[in-house]
């Protein structure tokens with residue numbers, strides 16, 4: 001196995017002690033919202049999202065995620081697991097504050113960073129797995145469906161709920177969802193903005209397995225990645241590419257158009273109003289708790 005020399009990480013207390021003896025992480029001053037570790041024994045990288053309270057995906061977090069994904073691939077890690085440092089939220093999806101009353105240049109960089117992160121994850125040559133240890137609405141579901149394997153803890157929710165916020169999930173959000181659930185289930189769920197419970201998600205195939213703890217979820221992801229141990233990595237990567245190249249090429253060729261569609265949509269006064277009301281509702285709920 002290649003020895004990893006460049007690993008991005010933020011040290012934080014929620015990394016379980018059991019991993020410390022076998023994992024390595026190097027800090028970079030710019031890594032604020034992620035921890036990135038590589039297990040020396042297995043060669044598997046773990047990317048932990050760490051932007052309290054709900055890991056909402058802002059420009060900086062998306063940029064860090066992309067850098068970690070690139071590092072994992074460049075350093076020929078055996079696989080990559082994405083999880084969260086929170087006990088209840090995998091990620092709350094895109095940071096609504098990036099899209100509500102946004103600044104022109106920042107919102108463009110934000111969307112471009114999301115496109116880049118998704119293309120890096122969806123097109124990654126190495127096996128990818130999501131240990132979904134909390135709620136995963138919208139952008140959270142996008143990250144999960146970009147991975148090759150998903151395992152989830154009970155009593156959380158996952159799905160593309162964009163229509164409930166008054167926004168439209170772009171085509172590439174839908175394509176990845178369609179890879180894992182039947183078309184009829186997808187159409188009904190996405191038009192309704194349905195958030196599946198863990199049990200429902202398992203039933204329709206949106207998640208592959210359900211386990212009770214984060215440790216078990218990580219172990220399941222490790223098992224999935226280890227299932228490729230006798231497979232030639234080059235042959236594996238090219239085969240994976242055959243399944244995913246269409247969506248990747250479509251987005252690559254239409255990046256600017258996709259950005260303009262996004263800007264055109266979120267800048268509509270009615271969409272801004274709906275987003276404002278949704279955010280207000282979230283804040284009221286949060287104060288009551």
Ligand SMILES: CCCC/C=C\CC(=O)SCCNC(=O)CCNC(=O)[C@H](O)C(C)(C)COP(=O)(O)OP(=O)(O)OC[C@H]1O[C@@H](n2cnc3c(N)ncnc32)[C@H](O)[C@@H]1OP(=O)(O)O
Pocket residue numbers: 053054056088089091092093094095096097135137138139140161162165167168169170262265266279282283284285286287289
């Ligand atoms: C054309 C556009 C296409 C792409 C569009 C969208 C894709 C997206 O991802 S849009 C985001 C969709 N996300 C959601 O709808 C989830 C919203 N959040 C929740 O439902 C809950 O927060 C969640 C179940 C994830 C967690 O619940 P709690 O643990 O109870 O946390 P709180 O609800 O109390 O939230 C704490 C704090 O965080 C703020 N918050 C929550 N989500 C977001 C978000 N996505 N963006 C920004 N901020 C968010 C929430 O308002 C609270 O803030 P404070 O009141 O200031 O503490």
